[in-house]
Amino acid sequence: MNTSISIDCLKKGAAIAVTLLITSCSFTSASSDSSNASQTASIVAETSASSDSTPAGNQVAVTTQDFQKVTVLEGLEHPWSMAWLPDGNLLITERPGRLRIVRNGTLDPTPISGVPEVFAFKQGGLMDVSVHPRFAENRLIYLTYSDGTRDANRTRIARATFDGQALQNLQVIFEVSQTKFDGQHFGSRIVWLPDNTMLVAIGDGGNPPVELEGDLIRKQAQNLSSHLGKIIRLNDDGSAPQDNPFVNTENAAPVVWSYGHRNIQGLTFDPETGRVWSTEHGARGGDELNWVKAGENYGWPVVTHSREYSGGEITQERSRPGMVDPKVVWTPATAPSGLAIYTGDRFASWKGDLFAGGLVSRDVRRIELDESGNVVTQEPIDIGQRVRDVRQGPDGLLYILTDEPDGQLIRFEPVSG
Template sequence: MSGSLALALMLVVNNSALAQVEVVDKPPSASGWRAETVAEGLPQPWGMTWLPDGRLLVTGKEGSLHLVEGKRVQPVALEGLPTLFTGGQGGLLDIAVHPADKTNPRVYMTMASGSDSENRTVLVQGVFDGKRVHSVKTLFSVTPGKSGGQHFGSRLAWMPDGTLLMSIGDGGNPPQRVGSMLAREQAQNLGSHHGSILRLTAEGKPAPGNPLASQKGALPEIWSYGHRNIQGLAVDPKTGRVWASEHGPRGGDEINLVEAGKNYGWPLQSYGLDYKTREPVGTKVVPGMVQPLVVWSPSPAPSGLVVYSGKAFPQWQGSLFSGSLAGEDIRRVALDAQGKVTKQERLPIGKRVRDVRQGPDGQLYVLTDESRGSLLRIVPQ
């Protein structure tokens, strides 16, 4: 363990006087809904975004991009993509369209680039001309590089001010190392992008006003840190609050309300267990580190995340919807006006859920994580 982490652990006080989060197993099932199939045959889908004309772009982990129009699914050419690494959890990952573009929109994608021995999460941008995404260029690359196929992140979410949030995983589980540190210790290293949420301009530069930009040794792109592997990221269009769903280790998956400059604890603060030793990773409460709003154990393996504002289910408005891979469901987390959790329930899907988004029609859409995945829509029963 690095000296800085050992020192931080020495500063942990008696946790008995501090509040812990109640860990939830499997919430009760929700009623009054059903899932209908919109389209099928999507190769290993990972992320989705709507174009200004209402059509849908879906990334495939192995490097494909598809356009969904009604039930029709057709491939979209990607011209100029960097070297794609598809080992383990790597591949072509999330996708977002610049919200200001109405024609020839700029398309942003995250991906793992490199080889098994040297890879990193990168952000690329291209232009969609109606048939293809061309002029793809790399806007941002994570530093330092790493090896192996674990914990790339990586979700994208636009902020109301036009800046872009991008989540970066910690790099992997022990014994995986990044430089002289265990990979997971990078989440407390402000000289590394690993284990953080970044805030970037539309050109991939550090966004003005980032909270740690003036701190010596801190990378200027970092917006929050102490994260393990965020695979759900959502900005509430009404309140501006930023929410993230995060993979813990064995048990201890989280939903966090994320704020600029805050430390979310990993790996010093955690509700999970080490995969090999079955011992707790860190402690459940560390002073000065932000507690999660939700903790799930056993781990459902959270995926895409969205704040619902549609009209089909008025009783669900303002709730978070988090997909889950291992849980094969969608978790609804009801919130009050202050952002506190009031209720949880689940929508059993029966398949691994990779992404959950709200479409321009106000409906909830779901991608299933399969070699030939499906696009589902949640509608009233």
């Protein structure tokens, strides 16, 4: 099914507002935060350096890039992530706990065996899948998933060898240090760095009234001894690299790479600039695009543009010395999930742009950056479904997964002529 897109139509997006349900980082009503509230979603985002800054990057981009949306696959149950193998076959996770493979454009009806048992509840389940950079040599793939029960669960990372049909020799190489209650904020995106270490996003554990050790669990994002609310950096065997920023810091977890995060659902590495980018869910508004750097504090929940689901401010602080301001703040929330940097040649005018999926906004935001990493413009591309993942394929095209009971794999293709 092909749907041609006129980019000129998208320029009207800055004036459009639609009423949508805020679902934080969850899927459908069964996985949404218990105190979700309806808000009006705006196409225009605030770019904020401080609480009283003038928004920048809030123009809708104008591009000459014509493209079409092609539905490649249907019938996926809440797909979460995708990763290509060197032979061109595509792995896709389904949140209930299945790993699927697409061979020569056809979805194999039989799921891959050997997947670990997952805690599939609310936002939890089988989440990211990632292929080792040296897969051709070691056949290793990596999975993130939620493990445990409603009363005590955590994010785990496992690796296994893949023989083309099944996972073998599955090994849990990392698990979050503390268990938590309920089914919120698992994080779980994986990104590989050029040195073959990997960054993994870990959520803060959940919204009020969820507590840990007698205080709101979200405060763990500022606790360097905890994995919650962090990006961690691991060697491919799950150990902590010795050049991690807090290896020699007393009472700090050696795997911590950055902290002060709420729930990162989009994470990508730009091989041209060496920058790491993330998209992070706020609560009621305050979703963020961040340029993430080793050792930095991104503020949550001390500094945020979010508000409580129940109403009122989480904090009056929007910026603080020693904490990094977001490049973009989306209020009302888009619920960003899935993030890609475009490095291919099939879309000439998109090279170097970020593409951020939105669960609530049901679109993909093309984000143009300048050479310094500042946001210049944004362009909403309507999908009409909850967007869970965005990836660039080995063919240089962009692929989208939609988080629906009958989820789709959608491809953006250039329009010839």
